[in-house]
Amino acid sequence: MAQITAQMVKDLREMTGAGMMDCKAALGETSGNVDAAVDWLRKKGLSKAAKKADRVAAEGLIGVAVKGTKGVVVEVNSETDFVARNDLFQGLVKMIADVALDVGADLEKIKAAKVGSKTVADAITETVAKVGENMTLRRAAEIKVGQGAVGSYVHNAVIDGLGKMGVLVGLESTGKADELAALGRQLAMHVASANPLAVDPSGLDPAIVTREKDVLADKFKAQGKPANMIEKIVESGIRTFYKEVCLLEQPFIFDDKKSVTQALKEAEGKVGGPIKITGFVRFKLGEGVEKQESDFAAEVAAASGVTKPN
Template identity: 75%
Template sequence: MATITAAMVKDLREKTGVGMMDCKQALNENNGDMEAAVDWLRKKGLSKAAKKAGRVAAEGLIAAVVSGTKGVVVEVNSETDFVARNEQFQGLVKMIGQVAIKAGDDVETIKAAKVGDITVERAIQDAIATIGENMTLRRAASLSVNDGVIASYVHNAVIDGLGKMGVIVALESTGSKDELAALGRQIAMHVAASNPQALDAASLDPEVVRREKDVMADKYRQQGKPDAMIEKIVESGLKTYYKEVTLLEQAFIHDNAKSVGQAVKDAEGKVGAPIKLAGFVRYALGEGIEKQESDFAAEVAAAAGQG
């Protein structure tokens, strides 16, 4: 039997908004498995958590760079937000983004690419030595189109193209590139605000869909509903779920009377040709990285020999 700590209960409570005692019971029932505990609470109707809530912890910057019909986002982490405001660090991240446009989105390939006489990896090591804080190129992703535009949006920008969140969107069309770019920026802003999990239902991870169906079915089964009714309810529930988590079906933040897919279709008149929303990438700084929390007062007391 797993030991259930106060920190685990606190983490589950922050993810679900459910009371401490229910969170403790959920963890006990599921041998300390956090995700199973979230599902257990949802099946009991106690939690409205729709998906995993990753704790954003790492510091640093996201770069979003577009060149012609290609765009890239990269995440470079630092230990503190103070370093993210350092001009040398900002220059480093911007340079890495520019390299990634040509080198592609494989992290090791980017690190091995040359900038002048040195590699990107050496440039990162030099910055670590100069600034005195650990840094790492964590990840990169790219999009490209044969004919169309790559649009970008950076949220909480510290300088042009660098911030705490970066989004790129790919639109394929033979129509007006200016009109496409305007639409693409609107969609990129939507992606930043709405955080879709996938482009459409077919693009969702089948395991995520299976898990959602299982949670819904178990919840209604516990309410005593017959299997034939449950199947219909789950099917209806999935349609609602897709509207919440897939980009093309989400309500467009710039006009919530229509979906993003409808907004793209409606824009074809202005653009003068069919438009295909081909893909998107959204990077939020530090998502999925756990950060160890510390009690500063306790640390000071310990250092002074009082704790």
């Protein structure tokens, strides 16, 4: 029987995106023949897909698609970053984003939508079987404007429209579409960098504002400030807080001497009309998902029966 090394397992995993133990088993069953091992993994297919559903999927890709006055962003998760480099997975995420552009951001509608003779849910299941890792369509969102443009930006892009972070910004305006699109991209880059919580103070969760006021009040009470002074200090502090978390009040990353509101006002002359930001969406890969930490070298060694050196 051919000796199965850690490097062989690692190489097969990079080629197929399949799980570590699956790669070891495939090489064992095919006497170390890599091409035959790839085929063995593919033939296992759907019989193993269901077993992967309980594994943590916190890697993957964010997909962004924009057409005219509508844009969508989706997050499709996998177990490892290897899969994000797999052509099959990238094609799946691209297809899901395109479907969402047609049917909207409701996850069940996206999964039920048909692409050719199969549903998106079927396509996900088949890709799980071929690649060998759990995958989930975790979330989706859309931005639409009546007239204007939807700006987009993908951070750490692996290919066009796919990356580790995706942002959409809606711009309502009667101005020039090409100028709006360029401005929209800058604003989307700003959102990616500055991570605002809302467009303006009216869009903030009241609970967040209350909590911030309580923190400020308690801080100055502890310093022995009188009640009438604390109230004024808290109001001043809240205005500063708004500048930190509200998009329109943040310093514009392309010129931090002016706010986003001021930058918009200046852009109106070039665009040829008033501009209103109607909303934004910012998806960062894996945010809110508890990831499993692992020692990759030890995992490879354990899977191939090789002891990791100290």
